[in-house]
Amino acid sequence: MSPTKKSLFLGSFVHCKSLDELETRHDAAVFVDEHGVIVAIEQDMDLQRAKDTLIPQMGWVEGEYAVHMAKKGEFFFPGFIDTHIHAPQFPNAGIFGKSTLLDWLLKYTFPMESSLANLSKAQMVYNRCVKRTLSHGTTTASYYATIHVPATNLLADLCLSIGQRAFIGRCCMDSDMSPDTYRDESPQQAIEATKATISHISSIDPSYSLVSPILTPRFAPSCSSELMTSLGALHKETDLPIQTHISENVGELALVKQLFPDIKDYTSVYDSFSLLTRKTILAHAIHLSDDEIALIKERKAKISHCPCSNSSITSGTCKVRQLLDNGIDIGLGTDMSGGYSPSILEALRQAVLVSRHVAMGGDDNTKLSIEEVLYLATRGGAKVVNLEDKIGGFDVGKEWDAQLIGFGADISDEEGATDEINQMDESPVDMFGWETWDDRIAKWVYNGDDRNTLAVWVKGRLVHEIRK
Template sequence: MRQTNLESRNKVFLGSFVHSKVLDELEYLHQTAVFVDKSGTIVAIEKDCDESKARETVLPRLGWAEADVEVVKAKEGQFFFPGFIDTHIHAPQYPNAGIFGSSTLLQWLKTYTFPMEASLSEAAKARRVYTRVIRKTLSHGTTCAAYYATIDVSSTNLLADLCMGFGQRALIGRVCMDSELSPDYYRDASPEASIAATKATIAHIRSIDPAFSLIRPVITPRFAPACTLPLLRQLGALAEETALPVQTHISENKPEIALVQELFPRSLTGAADGSYAAVYDAAGLLKPRTVLAHAVHLTEGEADLVAARGAKVSHCPCSNSALTSGAAPVRRLLLDRGIVCGLGTDVSGGYSASVLEAARQAALVSRHVAFGPGGQERDKLGVEEVLFLATRGGAEAVGLGDKVGGFEVGMEWDAQLIGLGAIREDGEEEEVDDEEGGGGGAGNVDVFGWESWPERVAKWVYAGDDRNTIKVWVKGRLVHQRK
């Protein structure tokens, strides 16, 4: 998708805006105008502002000529919302979404995941799969995704190229795995080979996006059991040398934890204890730039260590349920430890590429934590909290908290236009006539008109889907429009 002359103009967005202020608070801005310059940066936010005021007062103040401005207006009942941040998704696994049967994590990897990932060394197949997963995630309002690719350099580089072309913000990780527990047809030949391949992908991404303004490489040990200790240590050294982010898995299920303790005893790692988190810490991989997926079964000591190192957590409620891994006590990590958390779809352990689905699952899973053993009412996540995790929390987790996740001057315009189905007096849905293209509003969410704005947003969280996502922008560029 190439940037058109229209997309390179300054933009004014008019209507209602909803975004997270803090963990438990959404801000509703009505009759507001947001001004976005050609670079995709928000330069002004004007409340109580209609199109006339925007043109007559604000444009002259900004020095913008009307002929060089595109105006985008939300219709009645529509609202602008920050783009979603998917902090954990496996791009090559997308064809397997929904195919997990009764598998546990380790069985599922051998049966479904490794064969699919290995097959994407075929360029045509990789292009087909990656094109689809990028289009699909954009259609669900995902403006930034932290992707795991495969061990293949060319396939990983292709994913970066496609994200760049479609305009999706992304962290791209070549998966590192050299352990004999990985299949012989799908593993790095040695720690040195893994590091060399990782550096090749970093160099490629730097060549297509030198400033990492849209695409960033991320150092990606698959998870501890898939890596030897020398590889983990060399990846830790590479993370220190390059100051790049790190992504991996931790404490997803109990057999995996037992395997880590067997493979990495304290006598081998020199860790303070034999915990999963301590293994990463001993290898130099537990850093403020690290995103740990799952963290379902962290011990109290591990939670303290993760918090002390400033590492982040990607909560993946859908896959944790699908693979019977467990229910992560996310609200305790947030409130008791101050650990930054975001949401991950974890396709294909998770069956949906929708962060909105992950948000609703996070709310439901938190209720299971609340009524489970030792659970409390305070373990429940509310609508405001799961939307925070989907936007600002995720942005902070992947190191973009100062750029995206909310609507503030100086932040970049990564956003989606949401439309909800209005119900007429006769009980039928009101048809949306958008002369600019981009239908939307149809779907599971019915708005009768008497709902408050918080109630409308709650309906969207619990019943919404991609049919409600009308348009999506990244850095001010239109990257998806519902037909």
């Protein structure tokens, strides 16, 4: 990982100005200080003009700053924010058979997670997971780990050393809904283990500037009432964020009703244990009632939409438009390995397609646009993880979490095609030179992958680069 230094970024910049509006700036310059913070954005600026004007005004000295220039057709875009991902499940990506949620947990998930008590195996899995997600442009990830403190601490260490912004959650699960071989021994032991991980992360990143702990009751059926009560109290004491699952599968809803018969609904279960707050990330939220949506809005809790997983394990289709119309903050999650891909770009296109399946029910307004899903992946995700003041867009005062996107050569005519044909393998997206910028973004969303992510920065540090 390269060290952080002052940087000047030149070229085209694209980000979400609002939920339904992209802003594109060409011939622009973004100045990032040694702390990774954007200190100036200027239009109609090339390198020479920057050297003649702003750089002297800011007191920057030649040799003390790096210059990064996007080539013609390339653009800088904010880093993606994965609001729901299971790091220990990375080896299982794409493996779910014909299972539904509860069967899938028992057959695939719990055995894999349990095996990561072996630290050498955890090192291999977590190292590859962090590097793979970074290569796809994920600059921030809200990770579920396992119940194991040493392995969870290792994940935090790796994120910090490699340079990915992360929330690290040691899974809490003490009920007999979990296997005897993979559960917390007691509510007290679960809380002590959680505090041990909090202490470790506080020791390696005291201000949580890059890595933060996050309280992680796996989901209500896996936690006793005593454990959830204690986690609610710990949240009040520490103000740490919370992540959990909700309303993912109809069988899960029936199970929650069976386990908590005196509580009105699934959302109220978390609320009754003080786990539904402005810092709570609720993954899935597919089968919510109107009352539950109203309660989530009232508590200002957030939702992670995981379209790949919801389809892969046949959980259902989330009504994202309804949630947005109710003013609820939503981000995107890969939910790997319920979702088959570590790529938020894949989650983007699946979110669009799932919204069209919802629309087939008769309401065309439920369809999501490319602009909207890009917002969910950036500014929306930043709100979900309560970092909207730091990340999600290119604004003065925000930190430089960004990716450089490129498509290889434009093949604009027959002669050009002959000259450039050997460069076609560089990108899965074919550009011909006549596309508008809206066209280029659409092609990237629907056809792109990590080969288009040429470089990635987190807090101003270069953390991934495709070397040629």
